[in-house]
Amino acid sequence: MIDTHCHFDFPPFNDDTKRALMLAQEGGVKKIVIPTVGQSNWSKVQRLCQRYPALYYGLGIHPFFSAEHTSDVCQRLNIELKAAVQQSHSKCVAVGECGLDFAIETLDRELQQTWLQAQLQLANIYRLPIILHCRKAFPELVRAIKAETPSQGGVYHGFSGSYQQAVQLIDLGLKIGVGGTITYERAKKNARGYRETTPF
Ligand SMILES: [Zn+2]
Known part of the structure; x- marks a missing residue:
């Protein structure tokens, strides 16, 4: 089994990574994909995945953190993705976590939609699947996906x-x-x- 969505760099997994991985293996989970949430944890997760063979990652901007990111960061994401997919035995297997969260009123909806669109485009440029998050924004999410359908599919978590x-x-x-x-x-x-x- 492959767990396609586990924030392995956050508690409770990061206290004792080796033990958490061992428990996962015992339960039949052989590989884990870690979605990132934004620039703040891209390199941390990349390092973690370099260290442990069972770990893989996606690079993205989670809607919770949309306000922390400017268009410069979107450029950075493009550069990071380009570098990651060019590596031999790349462990970057997705774009994300990205999506829309309209359940939290204080999150700027327009900004979330801008970052989602940009990440859907990047997924198609680098031929990677997408990791999607969505709450109370189903029609808007479907509209965005129809406008830029990920050629490699993805997971709506x-x-x-x-x-x-x-x-x-x-x-x-x-x-x-x-x-x-x-x-x-x-x-x-x-x-x-x-x-x-x-x-x-
Ligand atoms: Zn998540």
């Missing part, structure tokens, strides 16, 4: 939508990621969306 929404994402070439919500007794809508669109 922590999916908690309906069957119809899952189908829309799959039709756009994406995979849906599920988190703990799938196990909630009351999450009937989510469970149906997942069961009926995911071949086991």
Whole structure:
């Protein structure tokens, strides 16, 4: 199994990286993809992945941190991605985490959309899949993906939508990621969306 979304550089994983990796391996998780959140942790995660063979990463700007990034940083992301994918045995396997979060009122929506669009373009330039985050912005996210469809697909993480929404994402070439919500007794809508669109 490959975990496609684990912030392995954050607690509780970063206290004892070796032990956390060992526990993951014991549970059958052989590889882990770490999405980055912005310029502040790109190099930290890159170093971590150089050190441990099981770790891989994506480079991106998470919507939570959209206000901290200027267009210069987007240029930097372009340069970092270019350098990362040119390395032999590159461990950069995605662009992200990026996306839209309209659940938090204080986050500038227009800025989030600008960074998402830029990252969708970069994913296509470097032929990498995309790691997507979305809360309360489903129609806007779908619109952005339709305008710049990632040629290598991607994962919409922590999916908690309906069957119809899952189908829309799959039709756009994406995979849906599920988190703990799938196990909630009351999450009937989510469970149906997942069961009926995911071949086991
Ligand atoms: Zn995440």
